[in-house]
Amino acid sequence: xxxxxxxxxxxxxxxxxxxxxxxxxxxxxxxxxxxxxxxxxxxxxxxxxxxxxxxxxxxxxxxxxxxxxxxxxxxxxxxxxxxxxxxxxxxxxxxxxxxxxxxxxxxxxxxxxxxxxxxxxxxxxxxxxxxxxxxxxxxxxxxxxxxxxxxxxxxxxxxxxxxxxxxxxxxxxxxxxxxxxxxxxxxxxxxxxxxxxxxxxxxxxxxxxxxxxxxxxxxxxxxxxxxxxxxxxxxxxxxxxxxxxxxxxxxxxxxxxxxxxxxxxxxxxxxxxxxxxxxxxxxxxxxxxxxxxxxxxxxxxxxxxxxxxxxxxxxxxxxxxxxxxxxxxxxxxxxxxxxxxxxxxxxxxxxxxxxxxxxxxxxxxxxxxxxxxxxxxxxxxx
Amino acid sequence: xxxxxxxxxxxxxxxxxxxxxxxxxxxxxxxxxxxxxxxxxxxxxxxxxxxxxxxxxxxxxxxxxxxxxxxxxxxxxxxxxxxxxxxxxxxxxxxxxxxxxxxxxxxxxxxxxxxxxxxxxxxxxxxxxxxxxxxxxxxxxxxxxxxxxxxxxxxxxxxxxxxxxxxxxxxxxxxxxxxxxxxxxxxxxxxxxxxxxxxxxxxxxxxxxxxxxxxxxxxxxxxxxxxxxxxxxxxxxxxxxxxxxxxxxxxxxxxxxxxxxxxxxxxxxxxxxxxxxxxxxxxxxxxxxxxxxxxxxxxxxxxx
Numbered sequence: 134x135x136x137x138x139x140x141x142x143x144x145x146x147x148x149x150x151x152x153x154x155x156x157x158x159x160x161x162x163x164x165x166x167x168x169x170x171x172x173x174x175x176x177x178x179x180x181x182x183x184x185x186x187x188x189x190x191x192x193x194x195x196x197x198x199x200x201x202x203x204x205x206x207x208x209x210x211x212x213x214x215x216x217x218x219x220x221x222x223x224x225x226x227x228x229x230x231x232x233x234x235x236x237x238x239x240x241x242x243x244x245x246x247x248x249x250x251x252x253x254x255x256x257x258x259x260x261x262x263x264x265x266x267x268x269x270x271x272x273x274x275x276x277x278x279x280x281x282x283x284x285x286x287x288x289x290x291x292x293x294x295x296x297x298x299x300x301x302x303x304x305x306x307x308x309x310x311x312x313x314x315x316x317x318x319x320x321x322x323x324x325x326x327x328x329x330x331x332x333x334x335x336x337x338x339x340x341x342x343x344x345x346x347x348x349x350x351x352x353x354x355x356x357x358x359x360x361x362x363x364x365x366x367x368x369x370x371x372x373x374x375x376x377x378x379x380x381x382x383x384x385x386x387x388x389x390x391x392x393x394x395x396x397x398x399x400x401x402x403x404x405x406x407x408x409x410x411x412x413x414x415x416x417x418x419x420x421x422x423x424x425x426x427x428x429x430x431x432x433x434x435x436x437x438x439x440x441x442x443x444x445x446x447x448x449x450x451x452x453x454x455x456x457x458x459x460x461x462x463x464x465x466x467x468x469x470x471x472x473x474x475x476x477x478x479x480x481x482x483x484x485x486x487x488x489x490x491x492x493x494x495x496x497x498x499x500x501x502x503x504x505x506x507x508x509x510x511x512x513x514x515x
Numbered sequence: 516x517x518x519x520x521x522x523x524x525x526x527x528x529x530x531x532x533x534x535x536x537x538x539x540x541x542x543x544x545x546x547x548x549x550x551x552x553x554x555x556x557x558x559x560x561x562x563x564x565x566x567x568x569x570x571x572x573x574x575x576x577x578x579x580x581x582x583x584x585x586x587x588x589x590x591x592x593x594x595x596x597x598x599x600x601x602x603x604x605x606x607x608x609x610x611x612x613x614x615x616x617x618x619x620x621x622x623x624x625x626x627x628x629x630x631x632x633x634x635x636x637x638x639x640x641x642x643x644x645x646x647x648x649x650x651x652x653x654x655x656x657x658x659x660x661x662x663x664x665x666x667x668x669x670x671x672x673x674x675x676x677x678x679x680x681x682x683x684x685x686x687x688x689x690x691x692x693x694x695x696x697x698x699x700x701x702x703x704x705x706x707x708x709x710x711x712x713x714x715x716x717x718x719x720x721x722x723x724x725x726x727x728x729x730x731x732x733x734x735x736x737x738x739x740x741x742x743x744x745x746x747x748x749x750x751x752x753x754x755x756x757x758x759x760x761x762x763x764x765x766x767x768x769x770x771x772x773x774x775x776x777x778x779x780x781x782x783x784x785x786x787x788x789x790x791x792x793x794x795x796x797x798x799x800x801x802x803x804x805x806x807x808x809x810x811x812x813x814x815x816x817x818x819x
Contacts, residue, residue, distance in 0.1 A: 161707045161747055169629065169703035172691040232689015232704065232752030239669045239688060250692050251668035308662060308809060309698030457700040458653065458805070460636030465617065469629040469706050 135340050136496065143493040150486010156479045157229050164479040168469025170462075171453040175476035176230040178446035179484050181300050182329070183223035183491070184257065185322065185441070188293035189330025190216035191264060192323075198271065198278045199286040204352060210271055210505065211337045212330065214498050216264050219333075222491035224257060229483055249303040256296045263289040272504045297326035304448065312378065312389035312452045321370045325441060328363035331356055332437040339431030341499055350425040357418035357430055360437055364411050367444075385455055392451035397473060401443045410440010450474055561589040561767060580779050581769065583792055589767050591785035596676045601759050602786040603770075604796045605652055606818040609780035612637060612650035616772035616781060620654075623760060623771035625735035627744070628708045632701075632757035633772050652781065654772065655680060655701040655757035656805065656813035663693035663702065672754070678814060679759050681738065684749035693754050698806050699813075707751040709744065736762050759783070786814075 156164050167174030190212045196202045197209025228234045237254070244251040267289055270282045278286075301322030304313040335356040342349050375394075378386045393402050414433040423429040454472045456462045462472050476484075499505050565586050572578040591599050612635055620626070620633045636651040661680050664672050671686035672693050694702040709731045711724065734741035739762045742750060760770035768774075773783045784793035796802070797816045804813045 162752070163706055163708060165706070168706070169694060170700065172694045172704070230690070232691070232754075233687065233747075233749070234689075236669075236686075236688045239686060243669050243686070245665070245668055245670040247665045248668040248692070250666065250690055254668060303692075306666065307696050309696065309806075453695070457698055458636055458651075460638045460651065461634070461653070461700050464634035464636045464653070465631040467629040467631070468708055469704065470631070 139340065139492065140496055143489045143496065146485045146489025147493060148489075150482055150484075150489055153479045153482030153484075153486055157483055162232065164477055165469075166474055166477040166480060168471060168474075170456070170470060170472045171450060171474035173230070173449050173453065174474060175446065175480045175484055176226045178449045179442065179487070180223050180227035180230070181322075181445040181449065182442045183219045183226060183487075184300055185297055185326035185445070186329045186333055186438070187216045187220035187223060187264075188260070188297040188323070189326035189328065190219065190333055191260075191267075191289050191293040191330070192327050193330040193334050194267070195286050195290050198267075199283055199290065201278065204348060204355060208334065208338060208342075208352065210268075211341070212334050213264065213268050213271065214495065214502070214505075215330075215333050215337060217268060218491045218494040218498065220257065220261050220264065221494075222487050224261075225487050225490075226484070249299060249306055253296065253299050253303060256292065256299055260289070260292045260296050263292055268504075293326070294323045297323045304452075309457060310389075310452045311383055311386040312455075313448075315374065315377075317370065317374050318448075321367075321374075324363070324366060324370070325444070328360065328367060329438060329441045331359045331363060332434045332441070335360060335434035336431050336438065339427045339434060342427075349427075353427070353430040354421065354425050357424035357433070360434070361415050361418050364415055364437065368411060388455045389451050392454055393447050396451065396454070397475070398447060398451060402447050405443040406440050406447060409436050410443060411437075414440075558593055561592055564767060565589050580782065580792060581774060584769055584773065584782060584784050585767070587784045587788060587791045587793075588764065588769060591788055591791075592765070592767060594785075594787075598787060599677050600786040600814075601657070601677055601679060601764065601783070602793050602797060602814045602816065603654060603657075603759070603773075604782040604793050604802075604816045604818060606778075606780045606782070606796075607649060607651060608818065609778040610635070610650040610652060610776075611778050611780075612648070613777055615775045615777055616652055619771040619775035620757070623763070624737055625731070625733075626755075627705060627731070628710055630703045630705050630755050632703075632755070651817070652772070653699060653701065653805075654759075654815060656699050656811065656815045657757075657759065659812035659814065660810055662696045662698060662809075662811060666692040666696045668692070675761075677761070679761055680756070681758055681761070682754060682756060684738075684740075684742065684753050687749065687753040689752040689754070691754060698809055698811065702754050702756045705750050705753055705755050707744075707747065738762060739765065 165174065167176075194209040194212035194216070196205040197207070197212070228237065231237065240251055240254040241258075244255065246252060246255075263285065267282070267285055270279070270285060274282065298319040301319035304310070305315065305318040308314050335353065338349065338352055338356070342352070346352075375390050378390045392398065414437045417429055417433050418424045424433075454474065456472055568582055568586050572582065614635050617631065617633050617635055621631070624632065626632065633652055633654045636653055638649045638651070640647050640649065657678065657680050659674075659678070661674060664674060664680065667673075667687075668690060669686050669688055671683045671688070672680060673683075675681050689704070691704055694704060709728070711728045711731055714724075732744050734743045737750070737758065742748070744751060760768070760772075763770060770781075770783055773781045782793050782796055784791040786794050786797060788794060793816075796818060799818060801819055802816045803819055804816055807813075
């Protein structure tokens with residue numbers, strides 16, 4: 134029943150996304166609200182989010198195939214498949230953000246490796262191939278992970294940290310944006326990614342996990358506690374970041390933090406990221422009875438993911454809403470020359486469409502890919 | 516009320532006017548081709564132009580700074596490219612905030628809506644009766660250590676032999692990483708808009724509408740290349756920026772913002788020429804550069 138509902142919602146999301154896809158592919162970027170001042174908008178934030186989920190999911194898959202933790206035996210495939218569908222979602226999101234997406238091949242043929250962006254394009258390409266190879270190897274030997282698979286998981290784990298930290302560095306290297314230009318960013322992004330990986334697995338197992346697996350309650354409980362720990366770590370990092378910035382009092386940095394806390398995105402921070410994405414899940418998942426129940430665990434996992442998506446947006450937009458020079462905001466007026474930003478309908482449409490496609494791909498894989506059948510068979514055998 | 520014939524007549528006249536502007540730009544483009552094909556002829560031409568300018572007035576202290584800068588520019592063009600170092604000096608005490616430079620730049624480079632290379636920042640200080648305003652024209656700083664170039668994933672933006680940070684429109688993938696990296700907000704993205712498209716007008720109600728549309732679509736000549744705005748072709752979708760009007764400079768013309776400055780507040784020239792006006796003015800004690808602390812080493816100097 135749940136799966137059918139999610140199928141329906143995914144198809145609806147794809148339909149809603151058709152307008153955005155059409156507008157972006159056939160009209161261009163005229164209907165977007167990001168511009169020359171807020172250069173990166175919703176699509177870049179969603180790229181960071183989806184890419185983080187992909188690398189985090191791969192990290193989580195190591196619990197099964199590298200560390201062979203009995204409780205997670207057989208669920209690594211879900212995490213891997215989650216990584217496989219979220220990585221293209223990330224690349225789609227960032228691809229649509231490019232002014233000339235048809236020239237992406239230039240990053241392969243004429244790369245400038247001093248650019249973090251070029252490193253990321255190559256990194257994600259290699260990471261995508263590693264995920265595919267891992268899936269193939271898992272499919273070939275479902276029972277016991279061979280040494281080759283373990284070695285591949287080590288490579289993939291390192292790649293996952295590289296790409297998730299890399300996107301942090303992608304923002305962090307911009308010395309002109311003080312709020313980004315801290316070592317914390319590339320350090321905290323892999324932690325954010327791992328947290329979203331755990332949250333995604335929580336959602337997957339809660340909604341689609343094998344019905345009769347006796348371990349499910351315990352799995353949800355352990356994943357719930359892990360997510361709580363991750364959320365506490367995330368909140369501590371946030372506190373360290375914000376308090377240091379506010380204490381130092383450097384105007385551009387303070388302005389950006391104030392923008393997050395009290396500016397045009399205050400609701401995204403306080404309501405979505407903190408209350409719904411952190412406080413509520415921590416409380417619910419801390420209650421043993423609730424955290425073992427599929428619906429509660431799944432919904433909380435979903436809220437954590439939404440909270441992290443908002444967190445990514447709260448990193449990207451506010452830093453860009455602070456003018457580089459006094460008077461720049463009013464010096465010249467025109468479309469796409471604003472320091473205020475809220476995504477346009479077309480931007481939302483694209484994002485909803487991408488989410489729909491990723492969810493649909495996940496569900497179809499779950500139903501059609503033979504190896505999920507085998508997982509379910511295995512759990513039956515147990 | 517205009518008759519149809521009158522409208523057509525006016526439209527034709529507007530068209531001719533627009534065509535004259537385009538012809539001027541095309542002549543500049545032809546001059547660039549000529550320069551590449553016959554550099555020795557170009558050199559002789561520069562010398563002749565210098566002689567003609569000096570025949571009118573040979574005293575640098577008496578001549579208009581535009582004439583002096585033009586002579587110095589023509590002199591610099593006779594040197595190998597790598598021996599030139601273009602800089603700009605802007606005297607903020609002389610800037611009256613007329614925005615003529617901004618408009619000249621928009622016209623010269625045919626900038627579409629939302630794209631600006633040289634806005635003038637306006638600030639107001641103090642409280643009545645001690646109130647003052649400051650106008651700061653902000654072209655690209657043409658940094659010696661530009662933060663915008665290393666972040667480009669495909670080396671589409673780089674510092675050329677003359678020290679000017681340029682964009683290869685055909686190479687740019689439109690990721691806007693360079694725009695985010697610029698500490699001066701000196702880059703803007705071309706989202707493919709035009710001033711005339713989708714204007715809610717009835718037929719023949721706005722005289723010259725068709726000419727304006729044709730003008731907007733016709734080529735500009737940035738970097739010495741003719742690029743018309745068609746479909747999604749570059750520079751649409753690209754990051755764009757001030758390039759010190761290289762297409763003008765290479766044929767011996769000063770940048771558009773310099774020639775249109777009514778207060779002669781913007782100076783341009785070769786800093787490697789010790790006798791040039793910009794070399795003299797950039798050595799003054801009251802010179803500053805924006806965000807010096809970032810270590811970007813801007814090539815735009817401000818006199819305060």
